[in-house]
Amino acid sequence: MAKKSSVPSRSAEPSVKLSVRGAARLLARHPWVYRSDVVGADGIPPGALVRVQDPRGKFLGTALYSSSSQIAIRMISHGSVHKDDLPGLVAERIRVAIAYRKELVSNTDAYRVVFSEADFLPGLIIDRYNDVISLQILTQAMDAEPVRAAILQTLRDELQPAGIVERVEARIRELEQLPPRASGLLWGDKSSTEVTMNGVRFYYDGMEGQKTGAFLDQRENYAAAARYAHGEALDVFCYQGAFALHVAPKCSSVTGVDSSRPALEMAEKNAGLNGRDLEWVEGNAFDLLRDYAAANRRYDTVVLDPPAFAKSKRDLDKALRGYKELNLRAMKMLRPGGILVTCSCSFHVSGADFLKVVADAAQDAHKSLRIVESRGAAKDHPVLLNVPETNYLQCLILSVTD
Numbered sequence: 571m572a573k574k575s576s577v578p579s580r581s582a583e584p585s586v587k588l589s590v591r592g593a594a595r596l597l598a599r600h601p602w603v604y605r606s607d608v609v610g611a612d613g614i615p616p617g618a619l620v621r622v623q624d625p626r627g628k629f630l631g632t633a634l635y636s637s638s639s640q641i642a643i644r645m646i647s648h649g650s651v652h653k654d655d656l657p658g659l660v661a662e663r664i665r666v667a668i669a670y671r672k673e674l675v676s677n678t679d680a681y682r683v684v685f686s687e688a689d690f691l692p693g694l695i696i697d698r699y700n701d702v703i704s705l706q707i708l709t710q711a712m713d714a715e716p717v718r719a720a721i722l723q724t725l726r727d728e729l730q731p732a733g734i735v736e737r738v739e740a741r742i743r744e745l746e747q748l749p750p751r752a753s754g755l756l757w758g759d760k761s762s763t764e765v766t767m768n769g770v771r772f773y774y775d776g777m778e779g780q781k782t783g784a785f786l787d788q789r790e791n792y793a794a795a796a797r798y799a800h801g802e803a804l805d806v807f808c809y810q811g812a813f814a815l816h817v818a819p820k821c822s823s824v825t826g827v828d829s830s831r832p833a834l835e836m837a838e839k840n841a842g843l844n845g846r847d848l849e850w851v852e853g854n855a856f857d858l859l860r861d862y863a864a865a866n867r868r869y870d871t872v873v874l875d876p877p878a879f880a881k882s883k884r885d886l887d888k889a890l891r892g893y894k895e896l897n898l899r900a901m902k903m904l905r906p907g908g909i910l911v912t913c914s915c916s917f918h919v920s921g922a923d924f925l926k927v928v929a930d931a932a933q934d935a936h937k938s939l940r941i942v943e944s945r946g947a948a949k950d951h952p953v954l955l956n957v958p959e960t961n962y963l964q965c966l967i968l969s970v971t972d
Contacts, residue, residue: 583632583653585621586611586643593624596631596645599956601687603633603643611635611642616747617710619646619653634692634711638747644692644709656711657720663691664724674949677793680765680774682786682950683729688960689952696725697786699774700763701732705756708742722757733758735776753777764843768793770815771843773836785812787947788875788913791965792816794943795911798967801870804862806855806900811837811848813873813911818846821871825849827858856892859899872900873911880916889916890927897931901970909942910968917962924964936972943967 588596592607603622614620616637622630622645631648651659667689675681684696686708693709703725707713712721725734734757743751754777755761761776767789792812799817808814808826810833818824826848828834834850841848851858855876874896879889897912904910914924921944932939945965946953953961 583619583621583651584614585623586614586633586635587623587625587627588630588643590625592643593630596622599954601645601690601692601957602641605640605642608642617714619651619656619711621650634709636710636746639709639745644687644711646690646692646711657716660691660694660712660717661720661724663689664696664721665728667691667696668728670952671950677769678765678767678789680767680772680786681789681948685951685960687957688954694721696721698729698731699776700765702760702763702774702776703729703731703734704737704776705734706737706739708739708746710746710748713746713748726757731758731760732763733760733776735761737776767812768796768816770812772810772812772815772840773843778832778836785809785875787915787951787963788812788965789950790948791911791913791945794945794965794967795873795909796820798909798942798969799871799911800909801905802868803871803873804869804900804903805873805875806859806896807874807876808837808850809833809875811840811850813875814848815840815844815846817871817873818844818848823849825851827851827853827855829854856895856899859896859903863899863902867903868905869903869908870905871909871911872904874900875911875913878916879914880918883918885916886918886923889919890923893919893924893927894931894934897928898935901932901935901937904937904970906970906972908970910939910966910970912966912968914964915962917959919964921961921964924966928966928968932970938971940969940971941966942969 587609589607592603618635620633620635622633632651633643633645667684679700683698684694693712695706697704736756738751738753763774765772765774796816799820803817803821803824805814805826808828814824814826879892880886947963
């Protein structure tokens, strides 16, 4: 008689079936399935690893399940993964993401290390700011203690930071029905540092600012804008001064505009760090552009880098009107031969939508535009070909003539 193994067998993960539409999304290599396309997920615990099947029961892969989000399924593998193996899989994918950036990122010590689905780690954002790491955890599965522990240990082993900071979005945790958690230092003794992007120096405080503290996706666009900037420059929605400080060496004067006093105070500190004397103006961008245009103020370079105007599809029409008004006013203020750097970080505003808005604004402003460069996010924010949500940033550099 064969001797029974003393090793306990591992129980299979729960299974969920998808509708035809949901299965088609996965077969097209999109990692998300919405709750309306999940059939029979009763009793599956929050953040569970689940085996995903098509309507006929064919195995499609393994996913992270959310009991509360409208995105109920986020694929983690098109093969079979056991829950005990998930921390190791997350650690390995972080190592792969770090290696990927080593091949692509240059001239900076501030960059995105992990970009959620684009690095096959849904719900995980990791940024490096010199010797401080900032992370965001956005899903139930990634918030599980064994996975959190694997994330921290891998970052410590691979990047040897002086500190690891967690930035918490309270609204996301509420939507995911996760217990409240405060932003703070997870490991180490350092949460602020100094970073360099394209030779320009910036202060970084892991406990302050938006997102994880800076807008790293624009890093390569900052350098591109500096190649063409000249004369008198206006940076609208300047935040902590990144575009302004990059174009400053090429310009006779630079004015940065933002509605946030704390952001402008940091911009002033960053200017001092680089030995620059720039003008910072606190105010509403729409009102200020209207006033400047009425006063017949003119510039040779204008940068428009507004926040996302369309956070959902419902906001699209309003967002397009906002982008058009901003670009129209900026074009009217540009001298012949001027440079317009105009951006959109609204996923719901497609590249084609944004081009049309800018073209319509040019028509109304009686200007002719030439596209100098059409750009997206920096290479450390990879775009997955079949996941349009990863292709969210538009940056046009335009030459404007009368």
